[in-house]
Amino acid sequence: xxxxxxxxxxxxxxxxxxxxxxxxxxxxxxxxxxxxxxxxxxxxxxxxxxxxxxxxxxxxxxxxxxxxxxxxxxxxxxxxxxxxxxxxxxxxxxxxxxxxxxxxxxxxxxxxxxxxxxxxxxxxxxxxxxxxxxxxxxxxxxxxxxxxxxxxxxxxxxxxxxxxxxxxxxxxxx
Numbered sequence: 001x002x003x004x005x006x007x008x009x010x011x012x013x014x015x016x017x018x019x020x021x022x023x024x025x026x027x028x029x030x031x032x033x034x035x036x037x038x039x040x041x042x043x044x045x046x047x048x049x050x051x052x053x054x055x056x057x058x059x060x061x062x063x064x065x066x067x068x069x070x071x072x073x074x075x076x077x078x079x080x081x082x083x084x085x086x087x088x089x090x091x092x093x094x095x096x097x098x099x100x101x102x103x104x105x106x107x108x109x110x111x112x113x114x115x116x117x118x119x120x121x122x123x124x125x126x127x128x129x130x131x132x133x134x135x136x137x138x139x140x141x142x143x144x145x146x147x148x149x150x151x152x153x154x155x156x157x158x159x160x161x162x163x164x165x166x167x168x169x170x171x172x173x174x
Contacts, residue, residue: 074101081112089116090124097127106131110138117148122155130163 065072074095080088093112096105110131116124129148132138140148146168152160 070101072101081115084119086116086119086121086124089113089119090121090127093124093127097131106136110136114139120151122152122157122160125149126152126157126160126163133167 074092077088077091077095081092089112093109093116095101096109096112098104110128113124113128113131117128125148128138128140129145129152132140132145149160149163149168153164
């Protein structure tokens with residue numbers, strides 16, 4: 001019984017179930033805008049060639065990233081380092097220091113550690129100070145390595161605590 005009530009409410013009252021609803025379709029307000037879908041035109045040849053070239057480019061790029069991950073990671077991190085991110089600057093310094101994805105270059109590593117340490121990165125401060133103590137060329141002034149190691153120790157770098165207790169207390173950080 002409930003189905004009959006719903007069905008009766010949906011159908012116009014003056015029409016029976018068997019009659020056509022074509023008259024109702026003609027009375028729609030947007031009937032002029034309703035059109036049948038047309039068959040789509042085929043894409044021109046240059047579009048197809050462009051799509052195939054893009055697929056090949058993406059596949060080759062993916063393979064390059066897969067087989068040369070260290071190199072790609074270095075260049076992406078290097079871009080972020082140039083934008084001023086201290087974590088990226090520290091990573092670039094680490095990669096130059098250890099030669100991952102790039103040739104070893106301790107001088108450039110110390111430059112990147114300096115940039116990150118100037119922004120307050122604790123690990124970069126520690127690495128810069130240790131590099132200075134090991135004899136790498138840095139632009140640190142006297143006593144600045146002690147300040148950097150103290151900053152690193154205050155920010156949770158465990159190795160900095162050890163250096164403070166063993167080397168700096170004996171005057172080796174100046």
